[in-house]
Amino acid sequence: MQNIGSISDFELLLKTNDMVLVYFSHNRCSVCKVLLPKVQDLLATDFPKVQMAYCNIEQAPEPAAQNSVFNAPTLLIFVQGKEYMRFSRNVGLIPLAQAIERPYGMLF
Structure with a gap:
């Protein structure tokens, strides 16, 4: 899983991957901590070609603001660079x- 810092x-x-799931969260979110490993397992088992990335909205607020992320957790799925x-x-x-x-199924 890649970390997004900027x-x-x-x-x-988004430019280098056909399908991306971005997990926006922060350290104080207890739901986020429980959900993250489940999402990772889902992708690893059923959708291994989906690139997953993590963005801590407190440490990197710009990507979150650019994508109108106001709640945690927020998961965005991008297909060929589009939400x-x-x-x-x-x-x-x-x-x-x-x-x-x-x-x-259509991409891979």
């Missing part, structure tokens, strides 16, 4: 997997 890191990530789907606050793994499945 807008240039974020833009480079495809957004999940915020209450994230279910089944709807997340269903959202990834269609474009994943």
Whole structure:
């Protein structure tokens, strides 16, 4: 999992990968800490070609602001550089997997 520390890191990530999931969070979010390993496991098992990145919104607020991220956790799925789907606050793994499945099947 790649860490995003600036807008240039974020833009480079989108340019170099067909499908990206960006996990926006911060250290004080207890839900985020529980959800993160589950999302990592989901991607590793079912969608290994999706590049995952993590952005701490307290340490790198610019990428979060650029993407209108106001809550933690927020998960953004990008397909070929464009935002495809957004999940915020209450994230279910089944709807997340269903959202990834269609474009994943078309791309890979």
